[in-house]
Amino acid sequence: MRTGLVAATAGGRAAAEELVRAWPGAAEIVEGPVAAALRTAFGTCDQVVAFLAVGAAVRVLAPLLAAPGSHKAADPPVVCVDEARRHAIALLGTHHGAGGLAEAVTAVLGGTPVITTASDSTRTAALDTFGAHLGLRVADPAPLAAVGTAVMSGAPVRLDNPERWPLPPLPPNVTPDAHAPEAVISVGRTPSASAESEVSRETTLAYDAPDLVVGVGSARGVATSEVREVIDGVLRASGRDPSALRAVATIDLKADETGIVEAARELGLPLRTYPAADLAAEDVPTPSATVQAAVGTPSVAEAAALRAARDAGRSAELLVTKHTSAHATAALARLRPRGRLAVIGLGPGDRDLLTPAARTELARSSVVVGLDQYLDQVRDLLRAGTSVRASGLGQEEERARTAVRLAAEGHAVALIGSGDAGVYAMAAPALELAGRDIDVVGVPGITAATAAAHLLGAPLGHDHALISLSDLHTPWAAIERRIRAVAEADLVVCLYNPRSRGRDWQLAHAMARLAAHRPPDTPVGYVREATRPGQRVTLTTLGAFDPSEVDMRTVVIVGSSQSRVLAGRFVTPRGYRWSPHTAPGADGPRG
C-alpha cells in the first residue's frame, strides 16, 4: 500500500513529513508543483493525502474523474487535510478506504475525520466491496450507484443468494422475497433473463463469486503456456471466466512443476497440492490406469479439483471433466460455500482495547450471538440489518449450539465474548460442537490477565499460569491439585472467577496453598472491572491479602518468589543478567 502525500504550504509539508515518519516505507511525499503532484499521486499511488483545500483538490481531480475509463471503484481514496489540521476529509474513494484513511491520518496528526458517505454514516456495507473477504467481486460496476441508492432509500430490494454465501448484513429492506423490488442484488450466479423481467438490467447488481477450482496434471517439463491453454479450455467449456477461479490444485509431486506454478502465479491464484493417497480417495468420472501406475492415484486433475473445492466449501461437484493436451490435463470443480462462524473477543471493556479485527468481523456478521451485557457493549458497531441473539448468564451451551447451528445453515455468525473468547469463554464449547461443514475464524482479544497486569505493572514478566477457581465445570479436587502444582513450581498465578456469593471459601483456600510455598511479602495484585467504569486496582501482599475484597468481576495475580514491588509497581523480573559485557541481542531483551 503506497500512500502519496501532496503538500502546497510549509505547514502542509511539515504534516506530510510527520506522516512519512509515522508510516515508514508506506508513505512518500510526491514532489513538484502541487497540481501536477496531485495528478501524479492520483495516477500512481494506492491512496492520497492532500494538504490542500477541498476546492483546490476538486479542481485538479475533477477532469481525471470524467476521463474515459475512470470509475469510482478504481480510483484511489483521497483525503484532504486543512492547514490547521482540524479536519481530514474523505473526498474520494470512500467506498474503498477513504474513511479509514481519514481516521488513520487523524490518529497521527490529530483533528477529526470527516466522512459523508451514507453507507459509512449509517453503517451499511458499501456495495463496491460487499463480500470482498469471501472473494465476491462486482461483475459490472455500472449499476452500483442506482442499486446503492435503492438500498439506502429503504425501497424494497431483492437479494438473490441461491448458493447461500455467508454474506454480511444488508439493511432490512433488502430481502430474498422483496415484493416489486426496485433493485436486485444477485450473488454467485448470473441472473437468468426471466427472473429479471421485473427489474431492468440497470438496477441489478451482480457479484461474481469465485466458486471454481481448476485441477491440473502434467508431464515433467510442461510449458506454462500449455497449462494456461488447457485451463482456458475447461473454463470455456463451463461458460465461466477466470474471475470465477479461486485456486489451482494438483498432486504434491507437482508442487515444483514450473509450468503449473507459473500458470497459477500468472492467474494470481494459490496453488494447492495434495498427496496421491488423498486424491485416490476421490470418486472421479475419468480414472486412468496409466496415471495410477505412474503416480499412485487414478486421477490427478479431477481428483485435485474436487478435493480442493471440498476443502474450501461445504460440498463440491465436478463441473467439467478432464481435458487433455499433449502434456497437460485440467478439470473444473465447483464448490458450494459454507457458513462462517467468527469467534470474537471484545477485550476487557474499554473500547480502545477492542481490536480493529474484531470490529471488522462484527461488521461482516449477519447474526451476532452473545451474552446480553456484551452485546450492549458493541451494538453501535453492528451494521444495519444484523440480527442479534442475546442470552443470559449460564446459557453457554445454548449460545454455542445456536451459533454453530446458524453457521451450519450458511449464515455469517459472530459469537462474542469478553476478553479473549478462547479464555474460559465461548470458543471451546462452540468448537466442541462445530463440524467441518462450517468455516471458523477466531479474533483474539485482550484477556483479563494482561489487561490487569498492565494496570499493576509487569507481573507476567516470567512464567505464569492461569487458573479458574470456578468449580462449576471442574471438581474442586482438580483445581486444588493444579494450585498445589503451580505453588510448587513457583509460577506467577492469575486467578480467574476467583470468588462469588456462592463460592466464597475457595479463594482463601487457594491463597493458603500458595502461601505455603512463598514468603508473606510476595506481591499480590487484583483488579476489579479492569478498563471499565469503576475500575479498582489494588496491590498488597500474600500475608495481608483479604479475600472478601474480591468478587467475580476481579482477577487476582499472585507473584512468584522472584516478583517484587519496584517504585510502587508489581514486577516479575524477566531474569536478564544486565551487564555491559552482554551484547544486546545476544541474551538481551527482544521486546
Ligand code: SAH
Ligand atoms: N474470556 C474472559 C474471561 C472470562 S471468565 C477473558 O479473557 O478475560 C470471567 C472472569 O474473568 C471473571 O470472573 C474475572 O475473574 C475475569 N475478568 C474478565 N473481565 C474482567 C475485567 N474487565 N476486570 C477484571 N476481571 C475480569
